[in-house]
Amino acid sequence: MDIRVAVIGAGSWGTTVAALAARNTPTTLWARRPELAEQITTEHRNGDYLPDHDLPDALVATADLEEAVRDCDVLVMAVPSQGFRGALEDVAEHLRPWVPVVSLTKGLEIGTRMRMSEIVTEVVPGHPVGVLTGPNLAKEILAGHAAAAVMAMDDHNVAQALQGLFRGELFRVYTNEDVVGCELGGVLKNVIAIAAGMADGLGAGDNTRAAVITRGLAEISRLGIALGGEPFTFSGLAGMGDLIATCTSTQSRNRHVGERLGRGESIDEIIAAMNMVAEGVKTSRVVMELAGENGCEMPIAAEVEAVCHEGRTALEAYTGLLKRDSGHELAGVRPDL
Ligand SMILES: NC(=O)C1=CN([C@@H]2O[C@H](COP(=O)(O)OP(=O)(O)OC[C@H]3O[C@@H](n4cnc5c(N)ncnc54)[C@H](O)[C@@H]3O)[C@@H](O)[C@H]2O)C=CC1
Numbered sequence: 001m002d003i004r005v006a007v008i009g010a011g012s013w014g015t016t017v018a019a020l021a022a023r024n025t026p027t028t029l030w031a032r033r034p035e036l037a038e039q040i041t042t043e044h045r046n047g048d049y050l051p052d053h054d055l056p057d058a059l060v061a062t063a064d065l066e067e068a069v070r071d072c073d074v075l076v077m078a079v080p081s082q083g084f085r086g087a088l089e090d091v092a093e094h095l096r097p098w099v100p101v102v103s104l105t106k107g108l109e110i111g112t113r114m115r116m117s118e119i120v121t122e123v124v125p126g127h128p129v130g131v132l133t134g135p136n137l138a139k140e141i142l143a144g145h146a147a148a149a150v151m152a153m154d155d156h157n158v159a160q161a162l163q164g165l166f167r168g169e170l171f172r173v174y175t176n177e178d179v180v181g182c183e184l185g186g187v188l189k190n191v192i193a194i195a196a197g198m199a200d201g202l203g204a205g206d207n208t209r210a211a212v213i214t215r216g217l218a219e220i221s222r223l224g225i226a227l228g229g230e231p232f233t234f235s236g237l238a239g240m241g242d243l244i245a246t247c248t249s250t251q252s253r254n255r256h257v258g259e260r261l262g263r264g265e266s267i268d269e270i271i272a273a274m275n276m277v278a279e280g281v282k283t284s285r286v287v288m289e290l291a292g293e294n295g296c297e298m299p300i301a302a303e304v305e306a307v308c309h310e311g312r313t314a315l316e317a318y319t320g321l322l323k324r325d326s327g328h329e330l331a332g333v334r335p336d337l
């Protein structure tokens with residue numbers, strides 16, 4: 001019997017994951033705008049977010065939430081983090097019991113500081129919850145370039161069952177039981193990607209970018225481990241893999257924000273000019289709250305937060321970072337340091 005997948009949120013990534021699933025199993029994509037849903041179903045195109053890419057004929061979209069959700073066997077949430085809870089509360093009315101919920105969202109909720117999988121457990125308790133994450137720039141995947149991701153779930157058997165729904169010839173899906181680490185890898189790399197973009201915008205070199213990525217990984221690992229992630233997870237696809245893709249790709253929205261900040265534009269004008277989400281901007285504030293609470297040093301993330309929310313310039317941020325003392329490179333990562 002076919003497993004029916006519902007994907008909530010027809011932005012770049014929700015549409016891409018729905019396209020992957022539709023090649024394997026009946027899939028319905030929920031879009032907020034009826035015109036977009038109609039275009040996806042009839043023209044097999046998402047003109048708002050992915051105008052240059054063909055979608056599978058089998059992919060059906062609707063703007064009717066009940067129609068998308070009522071019969072689904074697997075629910076996939078692809079709404080940005082600040083709208084995630086509200087969207088899931090609307091979905092909950094129509095969701096059958098025990099349907100697994102997979103989050104694609106890479107952010108933390110302002111106020112509660114919760115990960116999306118924690119919000120799922122709060123809003124729809126009893127449903128198995130997981131995250132699909134990794135170095136997955138949407139447009140590359142739709143263009144047919146090979147990529148790999150991780151399906152992270154506590155329950156390995158459910159993860160294995162879900163793996164096959166998204167897998168394709170060019171899309172490899174691994175499993176991992178460390179939901180906390182995998183989810184935080186995806187969240188935290190967005191903040192570091194803003195820093196990498198800032199360096200590029202300031203005209204820094206390849207050595208600088210490599211230093212930001214590597215020291216950024218140390219910060220991600222420090223906070224990720226303090227919050228319960230497994231150390232090895234941060235050198236996997238959801239950690240280092242996604243960090244490299246996002247810090248180096250011209251397709252990354254977070255890196256793009258950083259690059260424009262580095263060139264001297266203000267955060268407000270950059271955000272106003274984008275029709276897509278750059279999760280790292282809002283998440284940077286939540287990350288610094290968590291770092292403070294957990295006694296984690298995160299100097300790069302702190303500078304990103306200051307540039308995004310306190311009016312510091314990218315040049316001041318980098319000047320400040322260079323003046324810091326440099327101790328052992330694994331401090332806060334290796335248990336004995
Ligand atoms: N685009 C990419 O390559 C990847 C994105 N992600 C993550 O996936 C999540 C979604 O990102 P994208 O699809 O790229 O974003 P996007 O900016 O392309 O689209 C966001 C979608 O969510 C909808 N939306 C926004 N607020 C909403 C609300 N309050 N209620 C219902 N729907 C709402 C929008 O209408 C739009 O369809 C983000 O957390 C992002 O970090 C993860 C991996 C890859």
Ligand SMILES: O=C(CO)COP(=O)(O)O
Pocket residue numbers: 106134135136137138190193242245246251252253254255277278279
């Ligand atoms: O998460 C992503 C790639 O894995 C997408 O990154 P951006 O949101 O910065 O585009």
